[in-house]
Amino acid sequence: MSHAARHSGWSAGPGQPWPMGSTPTGDGVNFAVFSAHAEAMELCxxxxxxxREIARLPFRDRDGDVWHMHVAGLLPGQAYGFRAHGPYRPEEGHRFNPAKLLIDPYARRLEGRLRWSDALMGYRVGSARADLSFDNRDSAFAMPKSVVTDTAFSWGEDAPPGRPWTDTVIYEAHVKGLTALHxxxxxxxRGTYLGLATDPVLDHLTRLGVTAVELLPVHAFVDDRFLVSKGLRNYWGYQSIGFFAPDVRYMLRDAMLEFRTMVSRLHHAGIxxxxxxxxxxxxxxxxLGPTLAFRGLDNASxxxxxxxxxxxxxxxxxxNTLDLTHPMVLRMVMDSLRYWVTEMHVDGFRFDLGTVLGRETPGFDPRGGFFDAIRQDPVLGRVKLIAEPWxxxxxxYQLxxxxxxxxxxxxxxRDGVRRFWRGDAGMAPDLAKRLLGSAERFDHGGRAAHASVNFVTAHDGxxxxxxxxxTVKRNLANGEENRDGHGDNHSDNLGVEGPSDEPAIHAARALRRRNLMAVLMLSQGTPMWLAGDELGNSQGGNNNAYAQDNETGWLQWEPGDAEMTGFMARLADLRRAHPVLRQRRFLHARARAADGLRDVIWRRPDGAEPRPEDWHDADFRCLGVExxxxxEGxxxxxxxxxxxxNAGGPVGLNLPETAPRWRLILDTTRPEATATDLSGSYQAPAGSVLVFVPQND
Known part of the structure; x- marks a missing residue:
């Protein structure tokens, strides 16, 4: 307590073990931090x-594995960190080093950026003993500081839009990249939380029919040292270090306030x-990584x-891999999720590498602790949950x-639809599965068709x-000699590699893009598309732009693509107008009680139903579905x-007699065409998607 003695306005007491992190109490601040193996803990x-470190206060009270303290006289805005004392025995899993200032895992706000230095390492860089050595340099000068935060906010009449899954259209975007060049x-x-919530962006999203934006990571994260050394940054943000703090790089002055303002404005727009x-x-x-928080607090837990x-x-x-089988680590994750729902009003989560979260001792377990905790939670039970299943x-791989x-x-x-339109042989059966929500994967355990989040493109690729x-990735700018990123993209250059001014190439590429997006929006399941695809946005062939915090990674709004933007909006309108495209139940070609007609009927171009040999025909490239x-409903x-x-050449279609007349409402070869009434037959253009509805008298 010698450091604190110089500050007579402070007095430290036992405090409470709950809630975790730093909590203003009116007359001071309560601190609570978990460590099962530490021998002593200090608040800095x-x-x-x-x-400048002005005080170092030892925790004197511990409730189980939670160390706690109340410091009277402290106010919101106070910068702080922890130091943990204990064994430094890496060969036993312990890496305590009190010379290293540690971020509070529950910090609602981090101030200052990480400054890469060897002092951040718990070991002596360059030592022959590597991480078994010990470094006693103070790392505080290079560390972001946790900040005591008052989380009060007037939400007014904000309420979650509560969009049903069946009505959901997801737009995957990066907070900065979406508006940096708008x-x-x-x-x-531009490039901020508030920029995303401006009228031009909201107007664009609502015009497109977007019902949800899925934002790449906004939890506080660090730039990898090897990227910084190359003059690059971790643009995507998949290196989280603070699970409760919105990252400050997207703010003007107050990340929490501005993030909440963004959410409120998106909600007001129905998104x-x-x-x-x-x-x-x-x-x-x-x-060999740095000691920033978790490693120094309790590496073994x-x-x-x-x-x-x-x-x-x-x-x-x-x-590294977080251990969600440990109750306090699981508690931290659950507390974080609930915090973002209750305090920040978000409507759902997409879990990166979600299979990791379900790993128990024998491997992936769909009834593991994380899933049990999620499924019984009354707060999280009302939000959208999406897993990256690998x-x-x-x-x-757990799709x-x-x-x-x-x-x-x-x-x-993604892969099946790309291959079908590329012209790969024998892809019609796979397309049929994707059009019906991949029931062979998802139709079990009471799951609905919207469990399949369908996409053709995403940030990764x-x-x-x-x-x-x-046809070949171009990732040299990432500094990894083009070794990074997927090598097999099922892509197609339509005759010329890279940019082309040839009108025929331009037209063929535009049609292919429309066909890919048409399949996406006409399939059962939940559609998701990548921000900028409606604009013709290019990354110059870079299929792993994780380090490109520049014009490669940012959306190019100009010159844009008015035709494609209008076509995407039209697809969203079509999907919204026809409930048959967004059903909760899977379709299995069973007869309906109402009219005896099956809910799915597959068609060949001649109008007949495909025979087994048709499904096995490598050249079966024109598939119809009614x-x-x-x-079951x-x-x-x-x-x-x-x-x-139709991924093949021009072909005549015989329209089925299940309706006396059909109305053509979409032809991807003529994106601006209006509806046309037809009966009998129709010529399907090469490389086209056609949509008909019965013509009511």
Whole structure:
């Protein structure tokens, strides 16, 4: 207490073990921090500039594994950090080093950026003993500081839009990249939370029919040292270090206030906010990474360690894996999720490398502790939950293996649809599965068709424009000699590699883009598209722009693509107008009680139903499907919709007699065409998607 003696306005007392983190109490601040293996814990207070340590207060009270203290006289805005004392025995899993200032895992605000220095390492860099050595340099000068935060906010009449899954259209975007180059967003707001909430952006999203924005990580994160050394940054943000703090790089003055303002304005426009969250690992890396928070507080509790304890389980490919089988780590994740729902009003989460979260001792378990905790939670039970259903560990691919109420990113949809339109042989059966929500993967355990989050493009991979312009990735700017990023993208350059001014190439690429997006919006499941695909946005062939915090990674709003933007809006309108395209129940070609017609009827171009040999024909490239409301739902509604997907040459279609006349409402070869009444037959153009509805008298 010698440091505190100089500040007579403070007095430290026992405090309470709940809530975790720093909590203003009116007459001071309560601090609570978890560590099962620490032998002593200290609270470090800093001057207003965040640089000078002005007090070091020892925790004297411990309730189980939670260390707690109340400091009377402290106010919101106080910068602080922790130091943990204990054994430094990496070979046993312990890496305590009190010379290293530690971030509060529950901090609502972080101030200052990480300054890379060897002093951040718990070991002596360059030592022959590597991480078994010990470094006693103080790291505080290089560390962001946790800040005591008053979380009060007047939400007014804000309420979650509460969009049903069946009505959801997701737009995956990056907070900065979406507006950094937007000509109609005020320059001072570009690349910020507030910039995303400006009228030009909201007007664009509502015109497109977007019902939810899925934001790449906004939890406080660090820039990898190897990127900084190359003059790059971690643009995407998948290196979280603070699971409660919105990252300050997207703010003007107050990240929490501005994030909430963004959410409120999106809600007012009827748009939900889904956060891409990274609870599978942290930004501390492997055994040679920095000591920033979790490693220094209790390495053996926070991380999954290999036998012996020195090395980390690396199911994430990032160097470490959080151990959600530990009750206090699971508690932190659950507290974080609830915080973002209750205090920040977000509407859902997309879980990066979601398979990691379900790993128990024997492997992935859909009834594991994390899933049990989520499914019984009354707060989280009302928000949208989406899993990325894979990691790099043994048995890491778990598409369709997650329990209700999770939805999942469906990469089978991405790959199958790309290959069908590229002209790969024998892809019609796969397309049929994707059009019906990949029931072979998802139709179990009471799951609904919207459990399949369908996408053709996402942040990880080619943009839509690049998908039809490049066959080879061009990632040299990432500084990894083009070794990073997917090598097999199922892409097609339509005759010329890269940009082309040839009118025929331009027209072919535009048609291919329309066909890909048409399949997306006409399929059962939840559609998601990548921000900028409606604009013709290109990354110059870079399919892994994670380090490109520049014009490569940012959306190019000019010159834009008015035709494609209008076409995407038209697809969203079409989907919204026809409930048959967005059903909760899976369709299994069963007869409906109402009219005896099956809810799905597949069609060949001649109007007949495909025979087994047709499905096995490698050249079967024109597939039709007639859809009605699901038989299991009593077959309610007379609506029907007929679509043809023609990846081959021109072909005549015989329209089925299940309706006396059909109206053509969409032809991707003529995106501006109006509806046309037809009967009998119709010539399907090469490389086209056609949509018909019955013509009512």
């Amino acid at each position: 207070l800093f001057a207003e500039d965040g640089r 000509p109609q967003v005020p320059k001072g707001l 939900e906010v889904i956060l891409d969250v990274v609870y599978n690992h942290t930004g501390e890396g492997d055994e 926070y991380y999954r360690l290999r036998e012996g304890g020195r090395f980390y389980v690396n199911d994430t490919g990032t160097g 990691d790099i560990g043994l048995g890491g 369709g293996g997650f329990p209700h109420p999770f939805a999942e990113w469906n990469d089978r949809f 080619f943009t839509l424009a690049d998908l039809v312009s490049f 859809l009605r409301m699901a038989a 009593a077959g309610e509604g007379r609506e029907a919709l007929l679509a043809w997907f």
